[in-house]
Amino acid sequence: MDVEDVRRDFKILRRNPIYLDNAATSLTPNQVVDAVNEYYFTYNANVERGVHHLSQRASEAYERVHHQVAAFFGAQDQEIIFTRNATESLNLVARGLAWRPGDKVVLSLLEHHSNFITWLRAKEKHGLELEIVRPNHEGLFDLSDFERAVDKRTRLVSIVHVSNVLGSVSPVMEIGAIAHAAGALVMVDAAQSAPHLALDVRAIDCDFMACSGHKMLGPTGTGVLYIKSEVMDRVEPLAIGGGTIQDVCIDGYQLTSPWERYEPGTPNIAGVIGLGAAVEYLQCTGMQNIRQHEEALTRQLLQGLSRLQDVEVYGPQDIEQRSSVVSFNVGRLSPHRVAAMLDEMAGIMVRSGHHCCYPLIKYLLERPRGTVRASLYLYNTAQEIEALLATLERILTMFD
Amino acid sequence: MKAQGTYRNQTFDLIVINLCHYGDHGDYELLPSEELDLDLPSLAGTLADHGCEIEGQSQNTLLLHDDQAILTIFQTGRMIIENVKPSTFEHAITIGCRMIQAAGGSFLPR
Numbered sequence: 272m273d274v275e276d277v278r279r280d281f282k283i284l285r286r287n288p289i290y291l292d293n294a295a296t297s298l299t300p301n302q303v304v305d306a307v308n309e310y311y312f313t314y315n316a317n318v319e320r321g322v323h324h325l326s327q328r329a330s331e332a333y334e335r336v337h338h339q340v341a342a343f344f345g346a347q348d349q350e351i352i353f354t355r356n357a358t359e360s361l362n363l364v365a366r367g368l369a370w371r372p373g374d375k376v377v378l379s380l381l382e383h384h385s386n387f388i389t390w391l392r393a394k395e396k397h398g399l400e401l402e403i404v405r406p407n408h409e410g411l412f413d414l415s416d417f418e419r420a421v422d423k424r425t426r427l428v429s430i431v432h433v434s435n436v437l438g439s440v441s442p443v444m445e446i447g448a449i450a451h452a453a454g455a456l457v458m459v460d461a462a463q464s465a466p467h468l469a470l471d472v473r474a475i476d477c478d479f480m481a482c483s484g485h486k487m488l489g490p491t492g493t494g495v496l497y498i499k500s501e502v503m504d505r506v507e508p509l510a511i512g513g514g515t516i517q518d519v520c521i522d523g524y525q526l527t528s529p530w531e532r533y534e535p536g537t538p539n540i541a542g543v544i545g546l547g548a549a550v551e552y553l554q555c556t557g558m559q560n561i562r563q564h565e566e567a568l569t570r571q572l573l574q575g576l577s578r579l580q581d582v583e584v585y586g587p588q589d590i591e592q593r594s595s596v597v598s599f600n601v602g603r604l605s606p607h608r609v610a611a612m613l614d615e616m617a618g619i620m621v622r623s624g625h626h627c628c629y630p631l632i633k634y635l636l637e638r639p640r641g642t643v644r645a646s647l648y649l650y651n652t653a654q655e656i657e658a659l660l661a662t663l664e665r666i667l668t669m670f671d
Numbered sequence: 672m673k674a675q676g677t678y679r680n681q682t683f684d685l686i687v688i689n690l691c692h693y694g695d696h697g698d699y700e701l702l703p704s705e706e707l708d709l710d711l712p713s714l715a716g717t718l719a720d721h722g723c724e725i726e727g728q729s730q731n732t733l734l735l736h737d738d739q740a741i742l743t744i745f746q747t748g749r750m751i752i753e754n755v756k757p758s759t760f761e762h763a764i765t766i767g768c769r770m771i772q773a774a775g776g777s778f779l780p781r
Contacts (some may be wrong), residue, residue: 604734607690607698608743612732613753624691624698639693640753669727669734670760 272560274360277650279646280552289655291618294463294596294626294646295437296485299549303488305549307541315629318540319514319531335539336547337530340495343550344480345471350503352496352533354545357462358483359509360496361429363533364458365389365638367506372398374426377455379412380635381441384627386460390429400424406635409587410437416450425455432464436588436642438569438596440464447476452512456502462486463493465650467565467594469558478502484542490548494535503529561649565595568647568656572597575660581667584636585636595614595647598626602670606643609666613643617662619655621645674764675748678707678748678776685767685778687760690751697758701767707748714774721773740766743754746748 275461278284280300316325318333341351352362362385375388376399394401399631402420407413412430421428428450433440447457458479461599464470465480466487472480477499484493498506508515508526512535517525526532552559569590576584581602585591601609606623613619625632625641632641645659674685677702684704691696701731715725718735723742726734733744736754743751755763768778 412720434690599766605698605753607753608741609732609745611700611745611749615745615747615749616731625693626691631694641691641693665729667727669732 272556272562272564272649274650274652277556284650289617289646289658291651291659292622293466293647293648293651293654294486295490295622297466297488298465298649298650299545300488300552301492302552303325303490303548304556305496307490307545309356310541310544315431317537318513324343329540330543333538336543338551339547339550343554344465344497346493346497347492347500349529350472350497350500351579352498352530353538353546354494354496355492356485356494357460357481357483358494360479360494361386361458361460361546362389363391363496364427364481364506366477366509368427368456368622369505369507370397370399370426373400373401373424375400375422375424376384377402377417377420377425377428377430377450378403379417379430379441379594380631381406381412381431381437382429382628382630383431383435383460383462384536384629385462386429386431387630395658403630404644407441410434410439410585411587412439412441412446412523414442414445414449417446421449421453421455423453425450425453427456427458429458429460431460432470433461433464433467433594433596434586434628434631435463435596436598436626436631436636436644438593439587440468440594440597443475446591450478450534451611463594463596466553467558468562472497472499484546486548487549488552490539490542492539493546497534498529498533500529507531508535510537517566523611538592556649564649566590569593569597570594570652570655571653571656572645572647572659575656576663579660579663579667582663585642596644597646598642598644599640600638601666603665607633607640609643609663613659613662616665621659653657674768674778675773676703676776676778677710677732681707683707683748684765685764685771687763687767689760691752692758695756696753697755697763699754699755699760699763701749701763703748705748707746707771709744709746709748709774711744711746714770715737716753717773720768734754739741742766742770744770
């Protein structure tokens with residue numbers, strides 16, 4: 272993978288911004304913007320059940336993305352549902368399963384609020400029992416604690432694949448095996464893994480997988496929910512209406528087959544078509560190549576940060592066990608101060624605060640003001656990492 | 672929420688953004704619609720005379736706190752105001768306006 276070739280595909284990078292906020296949203300390659308424009312310029316029409324040729328072309332394009340995304344994640348076409356984002360995907364499952372009081376759901380302290388407060392609400396509404404597994408001191412998922420938490424009452428295990436604060440990678444295959452052995456369903460929040468790691472839902476044997484298109488080079492407002500075909504009948508759609516029915520009479524209705532029953536009303540057609548172009552871009556670049564590139568940059572960043580005095584880095588040091596999300600704090604400076612100074616002094620864009628992970632920030636890191644988070648992607652360069660490290664060094668000298 | 676002010680004959684809007692925060696205090700970013708070119712060394716002196724503690728400074732950045740907030744002020748007029756209590760836009764703007772006034776600017780009454 273030639274990073275300069277990659278960068279040429281991103282018009283926004285022509286002005287050389289140092290964009291290290293990829294865990295929040297990724298930049299969008301020209302190919303994705305072109306695909307969205309092509310839809311609006313040449314075949315803008317609603318999908319499904321239209322007789323005219325524009326509708327047929329739009330329907331073909333929309334369905335082709337179902338196939339592309341399914342192939343990208345090792346799923347069958349009908350197992351892929353398009354949503355607005357990973358949050359909606361997670362909520363769809365939480366609201367769609369039939370719960371009984373006393374059902375147990377196991378989560379970890381690493382969860383994003385989307386996979387945490389969703390379950391706090393389900394607990395209140397359905398009388399669920401939640402068990403929260405703590406990671407170890409490095410932020411790595413603790414399988415032995417998890418094994419103790421899962422029992423015969425466990426209906427679902429819902430676990431983040433890659434922490435959006437620490438970058439730690441959870442052993443989702445082992446988690447799935449333990450959960451299935453106890454008769455529980457398994458949901459993987461892949462919002463931070465799908466853009467960066469080759470992900471095969473059959474290989475990891477999850478029942479549900481949620482991710483966001485906008486973090487994997489796609490347009491905002493696009494998300495994916497994978498539901499394994501064997502469990503699809505157990506999940507009620509979040510909403511129903513146009514496009515979701517097989518038959519309607521005065522006193523009843525019959526829902527149509529998957530996936531359409533989960534995509535009510537006119538979907539985000541342009542966004543989904545853009546997502547298809549994003550997936551194609553990732554496939555052409557190669558997920559292994561992306562991972563290799565990010566590993567080199569992450570190693571450079573971690574080594575550089577370790578050389579800076581008074582910088583505290585969180586998460587695992589072992590590159591194999593982490594992604595390209597790196598959280599840290601600089602001396603006694605608040606994360607917002609550091610992020611603003613990086614932006615103002617060198618045009619470096621990072622995120623600061625709690626990253627929608629209050630439980631992790633409060634109970635594991637015990638850093639009430641949160642962290643500074645640099646998150647890398649395929650278009651970032653070694654020079655950008657050097658610039659970040661040099662600017663942090665300048666910030667530190669302000670207090671000498 | 673906005674305030675309108677002037678600095679060296681330059682009129683600008685001060686835009687307030689609520690930042691991610693925790694607890695009952697608030698963190699805010701104040702962003703002038705125009706770059707202001709504040710004289711930070713002079714501002715640091717003025718604020719120190721008014722009881723602010725200067726934590727660090729460079730040509731482009733001034734770090735300080737007082738009993739009301741923790742402030743990061745850039746030469747451009749951009750400010751990060753943390754620990755704002757009560758955590759309201761109005762209170763954050765009041766603190767921001769005080770800083771701009773200390774630098775020699777003024778604000779239109781809201």
